Amino acid sequence: MSVHEPFNTLLRPAVLHILRAAGFHGARPSVVDTVVDLTARYMMLLAERTAYNAYSNHNDLTPDITDVRMAMQDCGLLVPTLTGAEEIWKEMLRKPLEDYDEHTGARAKEAKRRLVEDTADVTEFVEWAKGEKNREIRRIAGVLKPTLSATEALDALEMEDYLTTLMKKHSKTGVESRFQGTVLGLPGDPKPVRVEGGPVDSIDDWCRRTREKAAKAAKDAPVKAETSKQTPESSEKLPVEMDTQ
Incomplete structure (x- = not known):
């Protein structure tokens, strides 16, 4: 199942009700799927243009009424x-x-x-x-x-x-208890994910250790660079005299 399939499934009844209200009483499943797909694409385009306008106008992704209006003009609604x-x-x-x-x-x-x-x-x-x-x-x-x-x-x-x-x-x-943690209900309570059989107990612990390791490597990098620049005098290359006789 694709990531967009649950949302298309939720959008399908709304499209069917709109078609019914417009006077359509029957259609092939392929036709309905096409109309649902076009509706989803248009809504996605409207959302993308709204986010683009919000970031362009005030450098943040929280849109205001001006951003929505500009997106509706871009998409031909206004x-x-x-x-x-x-x-x-x-x-x-x-x-x-x-x-x-x-x-x-x-x-x-x-x-x-x-x-x-x-x-x-x-x-x-x-x-x-x-x-x-x-x-x-x-x-x-x-x-x-x-x-x-x-x-x-x-x-x-x-x-x-x-x-x-x-x-x-x-x-x-x-409703709240049955659909909690799904796209239809309230978000579920966050629970830590336990890692079995590894050196760490949770993903948070693994992220913390990774950050500490990266910070330590970045701190030791200048010291290693300075050490590599220093060359012993004994290792200097001496000119080689060629015997021309």
Whole structure:
């Protein structure tokens, strides 16, 4: 089993639910596998671009909203209305905010207008994700709460996503205890790995001894280098007289 197979297996039900919500009711396994593989590749590309932008922008791998937005533009999720050169020229030519009167509220209105204009692509994407086109997908995923009347008893209940429901269905002792230490549950408690039949008892002990050995070798290296440079006088080569007779 490859390292990516568990994640593709977890992604498969989500892709099937999306296809079902889009109106597909049947497909060959090879077709579904292809769609799952394309989805996984696209998500991996989005994650890689986000990490690249985070490291390029602030030299760390913890992304912020700007890094994610840039990655979504790189992957075609967000389509900016202007090119990079057009945005630079627009910023250079438009009137600075400091020139607007703050007392009349003109500066605040202009700042709000520019914010709406700059985030138009993000707003459009959010409206598309929460719109009617994806309503069925959100309903099947369990994130769309039904509209219930005040007299109904289920008014206070929150819907769960399909994965949580499936885990509870197959778990008799509780979700956390059954799936602990797996990709579905909480991380397991770290336990030391014992080494049997070796000179050390654990991997940590072996790492410590390796570091000590490397530090000692690095410390003794200059002494050995100086010793090798010193040559006894007796070992100097003497010129050899050749008999020309």
